[in-house]
Amino acid sequence: MQNNTIGAQISALKATLPKGVQLVAVSKTKPMSDIQQAYAVGQRVFGENKVQELVEKYANLPKDIEWHFIGHLQSNKVKYIAPFVHLIHAVDSLKLLKEINKQAIKHNRIINCLLQFHIAEENSKFGLAKEDISAFMPSVEAEHLTNVRIRGVMGMATFTSDTDLVRNEFKALGVIFETLKTQFFAHDDAFKDISMGMSGDYELAIEQGSSMVRLGSTIFGAR
């Protein structure tokens, strides 16, 4: 994509996103020069889904960038991003949460996390199911994890042109968020984010209460 197009896309998107919806610019596979174009128009929040790529970009780009890890994260790789990552979007196991906590303690940080839920029709081995909440949350609470902060939920809708299906899946994530909020985070003001919506479906996600959209191709062009 042309250099100036990225900045223009970001500016146009920001003008249309409702207040309270954060734009995560998904820069995976894209060169650092693309990120710099976005940075030049004020974008500071970027999402990556590969540990090595994220570490490399972090090392070489301005330090006021807020890096979000949006992909599936293996426990043995948490240590590489723990020194700097701002938000981990896709936490779906106690094992991973405990490892994030352990690494956060090492670096004297609190690491923000979202719980990933499986809302799509498609089979996926990633993400919690809403039926897991009643067992998962008490097991999390029993661990007294001091250095992770669970800030909300994340999910991905089915990749389809069936807008009713996508809408219902996002709606279901909203219900999951409310259930968690009521039952486990009623007194926690930090639990407030619903990360849903990608280039193809972010408008539906916003309609269903998204507070964070993760947009890649719409900003940086096809991968």
Ligand SMILES: *Cc1c(COP(=O)(O)O)cnc(C)c1O
């Ligand atoms: C790649 C990716 C995105 C961005 O996808 P686009 O369709 O390019 O906007 C969002 N979320 C996750 C988890 C991704 O892996």
